Amino acid sequence: MNLAGRYAYAGREWVARKVVRLLGGNELELVHNHHNFAWKEVHDGEEVIVVRKGATPAFPGQRGFIGGSMGDDAVIVRGVTADEAAETVRAAQRAALYSTVHGAGRVMSRTQAAGKRNRRTGQVIRPGLVSPGMMQAWVKEKGVILRGGGLDESPHVYRRLPEVLAAQEGTIEVEHVLSPLIVVMAGADEFDPYKD
Numbered sequence: 001m002n003l004a005g006r007y008a009y010a011g012r013e014w015v016a017r018k019v020v021r022l023l024g025g026n027e028l029e030l031v032h033n034h035h036n037f038a039w040k041e042v043h044d045g046e047e048v049i050v051v052r053k054g055a056t057p058a059f060p061g062q063r064g065f066i067g068g069s070m071g072d073d074a075v076i077v078r079g080v081t082a083d084e085a086a087e088t089v090r091a092a093q094r095a096a097l098y099s100t101v102h103g104a105g106r107v108m109s110r111t112q113a114a115g116k117r118n119r120r121t122g123q124v125i126r127p128g129l130v131s132p133g134m135m136q137a138w139v140k141e142k143g144v145i146l147r148g149g150g151l152d153e154s155p156h157v158y159r160r161l162p163e164v165l166a167a168q169e170g171t172i173e174v175e176h177v178l179s180p181l182i183v184v185m186a187g188a189d190e191f192d193p194y195k196d
Helices: 002-023 085-095 110-114 134-144 161-166
Strands: 035-044 045-050 055-057 065-067 072-079 100-103 115-117 126-127 145-149 171-178 182-184
Touching: 035 161, 045 055, 055 065, 065 161, 072 161, 110 115, 134 145
Parallel strands: 145 182
Antiparallel strands: 035 045, 055 100, 065 072, 072 171, 115 126
């Protein structure tokens, strides 16, 4: 697992730096958001393995990235420090093992969103709740250029990030709000060898 984690970390770093070069920009800061992972940590004097499924670390002073959807803002956050937080907040941080959300979170499954198709014939078995027109209208209204992206990743399938962040109030501080300009994802018709 640690080897896979290091591989994922290196891959994200390579992609981020490649995009910066393609855009002709300069890297000012690199913030990683390692989530759905397990870490060896010490809590209350005991070494434990913390599995953060749907979560990411947010230790005091630690920066992280929390994404919305392809048509919503994302944020760079920092875990609040002990001198910034009331005792009740510090207790909440400890109880959560210094974790926070890693994204807005789904309100419907991939199949609910995109429907069910026969993989061999492409025939619709059950239609989804999100249409291509709905997804395109959302990202167009936000001014986002979308390349690829399946209906299972439409903004319609996610909670709104401000509401999710409100539930984390006091334990993290939003440092930067990032608005998407271009979103590039694998398309709905991309072949995935692991699904066959």
